[in-house]
Amino acid sequence: MSATQTKRIFIKGNEAIARGALAAGLTCYFGYPITPQNDIPEFLSTELPAVGGQFVQAESEVASANMLLGAAAGGARAMTTSSSPGISLMQEAISYLAGSDLPAVIVNINRGGPGLGDIGTSQGDYFQSTRGGGHGDYRTLVLAPGTCQEAYDMMIEAFDLAFKYRNPVLVLGDAIVGQMKEPVTPWVPETINNYGAEDWCLSGARGREKRLLKSLFLEEGALAGQNIRLQEKYTAMQAEARADVFACDDAELVVVAYGSIGRIVKSSIRRLRAEGHKVGLVRPLTLYPFPAAVLEDLARQGKKFLTIEHNCGQMVEDVRLSIRKYGDSDFHGHMPGNLPGSDDFTDPILARLGR
Amino acid sequence: MSAEQIVFQAPEIMIDRATHYCPGCHHGIAHRLVGEVLTEMGLVDDTLCVGSIGCSVFIYNYLNVDAVEAPHGRAPAVATGLKRARKDKFVFTYQGDGDLASIGMAEIVHAANRGERISVVFVNNTVYGMTGGQMAPTTLIGQKTTTCPGGRCADREGAPIRMSEIIGGLGGTAYCERASLDSVKNIRRAKKAIRKAFEVQQQGIGFGFVELLSGCPTNWRMDAVAANKRITEEMIPYFPLAVFKDVTAEGARECMPEADLSESAGKSAKEVK
Ligand SMILES: Cc1ncc(C[n+]2csc(CCOP(=O)(O)OP(=O)(O)O)c2C)c(N)n1
Ligand code: SF4
Numbered sequence: 001m002s003a004t005q006t007k008r009i010f011i012k013g014n015e016a017i018a019r020g021a022l023a024a025g026l027t028c029y030f031g032y033p034i035t036p037q038n039d040i041p042e043f044l045s046t047e048l049p050a051v052g053g054q055f056v057q058a059e060s061e062v063a064s065a066n067m068l069l070g071a072a073a074g075g076a077r078a079m080t081t082s083s084s085p086g087i088s089l090m091q092e093a094i095s096y097l098a099g100s101d102l103p104a105v106i107v108n109i110n111r112g113g114p115g116l117g118d119i120g121t122s123q124g125d126y127f128q129s130t131r132g133g134g135h136g137d138y139r140t141l142v143l144a145p146g147t148c149q150e151a152y153d154m155m156i157e158a159f160d161l162a163f164k165y166r167n168p169v170l171v172l173g174d175a176i177v178g179q180m181k182e183p184v185t186p187w188v189p190e191t192i193n194n195y196g197a198e199d200w201c202l203s204g205a206r207g208r209e210k211r212l213l214k215s216l217f218l219e220e221g222a223l224a225g226q227n228i229r230l231q232e233k234y235t236a237m238q239a240e241a242r243a244d245v246f247a248c249d250d251a252e253l254v255v256v257a258y259g260s261i262g263r264i265v266k267s268s269i270r271r272l273r274a275e276g277h278k279v280g281l282v283r284p285l286t287l288y289p290f291p292a293a294v295l296e297d298l299a300r301q302g303k304k305f306l307t308i309e310h311n312c313g314q315m316v317e318d319v320r321l322s323i324r325k326y327g328d329s330d331f332h333g334h335m336p337g338n339l340p341g342s343d344d345f346t347d348p349i350l351a352r353l354g355r
Numbered sequence: 356m357s358a359e360q361i362v363f364q365a366p367e368i369m370i371d372r373a374t375h376y377c378p379g380c381h382h383g384i385a386h387r388l389v390g391e392v393l394t395e396m397g398l399v400d401d402t403l404c405v406g407s408i409g410c411s412v413f414i415y416n417y418l419n420v421d422a423v424e425a426p427h428g429r430a431p432a433v434a435t436g437l438k439r440a441r442k443d444k445f446v447f448t449y450q451g452d453g454d455l456a457s458i459g460m461a462e463i464v465h466a467a468n469r470g471e472r473i474s475v476v477f478v479n480n481t482v483y484g485m486t487g488g489q490m491a492p493t494t495l496i497g498q499k500t501t502t503c504p505g506g507r508c509a510d511r512e513g514a515p516i517r518m519s520e521i522i523g524g525l526g527g528t529a530y531c532e533r534a535s536l537d538s539v540k541n542i543r544r545a546k547k548a549i550r551k552a553f554e555v556q557q558q559g560i561g562f563g564f565v566e567l568l569s570g571c572p573t574n575w576r577m578d579a580v581a582a583n584k585r586i587t588e589e590m591i592p593y594f595p596l597a598v599f600k601d602v603t604a605e606g607a608r609e610c611m612p613e614a615d616l617s618e619s620a621g622k623s624a625k626e627v628k
Contacts, residue, residue: 030436056435059461059464062429062462066429066432066462067435069425070405070432070433070434070436070438071436072436073403073433073436073440074403074439074440074441076436076440078436092426093429096424096426202403202423202444203421203441204401205399205400210420210421211421211422212424214406214422214423214424
């Protein structure tokens with residue numbers, strides 16, 4: 001993608017998300033306040049109207065997500081952002097978006113749960129994000145930034161993928177990514193591809209057949225047909241799987257970790273490498289589709305695996321599924337409610353390396 | 356002999372097909388009135404319909420307009436997003452009483468209060484039709500349903516909610532009227548009410564709301580004639596036919612100037628990034 005770059009700025013991950021969305025051509029934003037993502041709506045409440053866009057503080061996350069559904073039906077580049085309990089409330093509308101083949105971007109700045117949990121960082125929403133989350137057989141694309149620059153870049157990618165597949169795309173950050181400040185180089189894509197949205201969106205049936213965007217399929221066999229089509233779409237999406245592969249070539253042990261935790265683990269691995277330990281890292285950048293082929297390839301080479309997450313064990317299931325023909329993965333979970341540092345991961349890595 | 360003259364026909368917006376509604380159901384009349392008003396207002400090519408859940412979920416099968424289907428109760432939120440994305444189009448929702456007054460209470464109140472430039476057609480038949488006749492928020496005291504078999508009791512189930520009174524009291528509402536479909540005279544008035552609720556959107560004045568007292572002969576366990584009589588004798592006394600708000604005389608309203616835009620105002624999209 002050719003792009004115009006501008007000079008580096010020092011901003012929070014949340015602001016990077018808001019700026020990335022603007023660069024991606026965001027025109028409609030809907031949201032409801034929840035910590036730790038409030039910087040996003042606060043930033044957009046001035047910046048989006050300033051470029052002619054629509055900003056609405058909704059009465060709830062239920063309403064935000066349904067406003068998103070309406071704007072998506074109108075062909076707009078639309079987004080909502082929230083954090084864990086709010087995302088739970090959005091799941092019905094996300095299922096409708098998926099069932100009606102509509103593009104939309106949803107950002108989850110994951111905090112601790114279950115229930116009200118805490119407002120600190122966590123990766124407890126992995127299952128909810130990668131398994132659809134709402135009712136029915138559907139999937140959303142899931143991108144997982146680990147740095148502020150990735151948060152910016154992935155917003156542009158998220159809108160592109162949403163329109164490419166006519167499907168909701170989730171950007172799964174967490175309180176660390178959202179709240180830390182880092183240098184970011186903003187860029188604006190030169191062209192924005194709407195993948196022919198004007199051919200299906202609602203714009204008034206002037207001079208053409210009326211259009212209907214719906215997820216109700218009652219005639220015998222109709223829902224089956226729709227689900228077969230959706231599954232074909234999810235199969236096609238597998239081509240988008242991506243991972244950051246670090247120091248794996250000669251590694252005996254491959255650690256799998258994503259998002260901000262993947263980045264902290266990278267620091268642990270750098271330190272262990274300096275001490276001569278043969279460890280590497282796979283940091284999935286897409287959680288759905290999961291970069292299974294990358295892991296399977298490493299497993300075929302006989303490497304050991306350790307999955308590290310900031311939860312009680314969720315992504316480890318995908319790691320195990322990916323490498324099941326050749327091996328297994330251990331798991332180390334850092335409990336949500338505790339903020340980890342790179343020291344926290346060296347012992348678990350050494351323990352697995354020694355086995 | 357003079358040539359044949361057509362004195363009555365379906366408006367161009369209506370699709371020529373038999374409806375799925377029960378005999379005597381008023382959804383068909385309400386669809387027809389909406390179709391006539393849209394046609395007369397010249398909105399056929401510029402209308403976006405938001406369907407909801409309930410017997411009327413198939414409204415998009417009868418009107419020749421672009422449409423999207425909303426989850427149960429959420430049509431006002433979906434319409435908000437759609438109108439924000441397509442500001443130059445006419446956007447309306449069509450919702451039953453279970454949909455609008457129960458699960459969708461928050462969305463209707465807040466869309467009205469924000470003064471969204473959308474219009475809402477609210478069909479009040481005092482019962483959940485599609486799911487088989489359960490109690491609705493609008494079910495009358497003493498009315499028997501499958502989930503209040505002894506008759507609704509205010510102490511136990513609360514009093515029936517009067518939506519037009521609520522919507523009429525909200526700041527963003529530009530027009531709010533309750534009409535009825537029980538007689539020819541009332542149907543004529545209902546059409547005028549729909550037109551007013553649609554016009555305030557076209558004029559950019561604010562939120563338009565029209566409530567239509569309607570019959571559900573099937574779940575009321577009555578024939579069509581008795582259902583009409585029930586509306587006249589039991590519903591209208593509790594749900595009075597009236598205009599609850601009309602600010603058309605005040606004309607289009609603008610937002611207060613936004614306070615904090617000075618820094619970025621006037622900059623292009625690229626500069627802001
Ligand atoms: C979230 C959700 N809850 C419940 C339902 C089931 N449901 C379908 S129609 C309906 C009632 C609709 O009643 P009303 O709005 O009064 O419309 P009517 O059928 O009387 O026209 C309900 C509860 C649903 N579709 N979605
Ligand atoms: S159940 Fe009631 S509301 Fe539904 S179609 Fe029949 S009469 Fe109409």
